[in-house]
Amino acid sequence: MSVPIVHLATLDRSQRTRIGNRDTERLVEPSAVVAPVLSAIREGGDEAVSGFLRAVDHVELAADRFIVERASLDEAVAALDPALRAAMDHTARNLERYHRAQLVEDFALEVEPGVVIGERFPPVRAAGLYVPFGTATYPSSALMLCVPARVAGVERIVLASGVDPATGEIPATVRAAAAIGGATEVWRLSGTAAVAAFAYGTPTLRRVDVIAGPGGPYVAAAKQLVRGVVGVDLDAGPSEVLVLGLDDADPDLLAADLISEAEHGDTSCGVVVVTDAGLAERVAAHLARRLAALPVMRRDAILCQGREGRSAIVVCGSNAAAIAFSEEVAAEHVIVHAADPDGVAAELRSAGTVCIGAMTPSVAGSYVAGTNHVLPTGGAARHSAGLSVTHFRRRQSFERITRDGLSRLRPTIATWATSEGLPGHLAAVDARLV
Secondary structure, three states: OOOOEEEHHHOOHHHHHHOOOOOOOOOHHHHHHHHHHHHHHHHHHHHHHHHHHHHHHOOOOOHHHOEOOHHHHHHHHHOOOHHHHHHHHHHHHHHHHHHHOOOOOOEEEEEEOOEEEEEEOOEOOEEEEEEOEOOOEOHHHHHHHHHHHHHHOOOEEEEEEOOEOOOOEOOHHHHHHHHHHOOOEEEOOOHHHHHHHHHHOOOOOOOOOEEEOOOOHHHHHHHHHHEOOEEEOOOOOOOEEEEEEOOOOOHHHHHHHHHHHHOOOOOOEEEEEEOOHHHHHHHHHHHHHHHHHOOHHHHHHHHHHHHOOOOEEEEOOOHHHHHHHHHHHOOOEEEEEOOOHHHHHHOOOOOOEEEEOOOOOHHHHHHOOOOOOOOOOOOHHHOOOOOOHHHHEOOEEEEEEOHHHHHHHHHHHHHHHHHOOOHHHHHHHHHHHO
16 A cells, blocks of 8 residues: 545545644644653652653663763764765855844834834743654754754753663764754753753753754644743644645656655655646656655655555645645645746745745755754644744834823823723823823
8 A cells, every 4th residue: 555546525524634734633642641741840850851761762861961061062073974064064054044034123113202112132041942863863953943043142052852772872963963053052851851841940951941843743742731831933743745746747756755754754744736637646656666665664654644644645626726725734845846836836825835846855945955944734834934033032022202202192091091991000101290
C-alpha cells in the first residue's frame, strides 16, 4: 500500500479534516500525558527534571550537568567538518538578512497639541528555544531559532535539546549551531522537561519570558499548557507539506516534494493536490518508486500517514477547487507547481510559507534560502505566521501628555467616565489640573 488517491468530492467531513494533521483531537492524549509532568517539575524542580530524563530519555543527569559548559560549545564549533561549517555560515548569513528586514522602528506622533502617542519594540529579556532530538538531529533548527532572537536583541538566549543516551551529550552539530547562532546558554533537556523548565524555572535553570521552537505532539501540547505563564511562539508541530500540482505539473517533482517533508516521521504529513485523475495516477507511480528507495524508517513513516488518512493524493474538480482546498488545509508549506505560479500564490493566504514555482522546493527555505523553517502547523496558518523577530520583541504603546494637552482631552474623558459610571477616572484627570 502507498499513499492513497482520494477524490475530494467523495470525502466526508471527518476524512477531509484528517488530511493535513488538522484533527482537533490530536493533542488530547498528549496533553493528558504532559500535564502531570509539567506539574511535577513546577513543584519538584531539579529533582523532577532528572527523574523525567531518567524515565523518558534513559539518561542519568544531575543538576550540575543540566547546563552545557562554554568550552564544550567552542570545541564543537572547532571540530565541525569544513563543508558543514560553510553551510552553517551560509544559512546564518541569509537568516540574518531576512530577519533584520523584519525589524520595526519605534515611532511617536503628536495626534493633537500636547498629546504624543506611539509604540516601541523592546526585546524580551530571555528566550527559551527548543530543538527536537529523536530519530534525527536538527542543527538547522538551532540556527533558525537563535538568529532571529539575536537579531531581535534578546540578552539571554537559552537553547535546550535532548542528549544522546550513548554519549550523555547533545549532538556536537547542534551545540556548534547554537554557538554560531548566538545562544548564551545551552541546556541538556528534552521535550516536556525543557518546556517546563523554560516556563517555571528550577533552582539551577532560570525561567525565560518566551518559548519558541518546533516539536512533536507532546512538545506542542506542553507549550499550549504553559501559554500565559510564559509567551509561546506558535503551533509548530510535526512537518507538513501541501503540493499544488496544477496545469502541466511534473508528477515526479510532485512525488519528491511530498516525501521531502513527510519523511520526518509518522506524525508528519504530505499532500499532493491535482485536478486530473490521470496525473494523480502518475504521481502515485513515481511516489511508489521513490518510497522504495528510501530507508525503511522513512518509508514506513509515510506509509503510516497514508493508512491514517493524513497523507494523500487529492483529486479536485478544478484549479479553483484545488486552491480552495489548500486554503482549507492551511499547511505549513505550500509548494506551487502551475503555469502561472505567481498568480496562484497571490491567492494563497493560509500557508506557513509559499514556495513559488517548480524550482522552489520547500527544503531550500528549510535549510538556507533565509526564511525561517519554524512555521505554523495543524491548520494554524489560518491565523499564525512563522517565527520572526516579532516573537522576541514586545509591542509596547506609550502616551506622553502635557498639562495643556490633558486640558484639551478632559471634556471627552468626562463624557466617557460619566457614561460608564466611573467617577474615579475623571478624578484622576482633575487631580492633575487643579
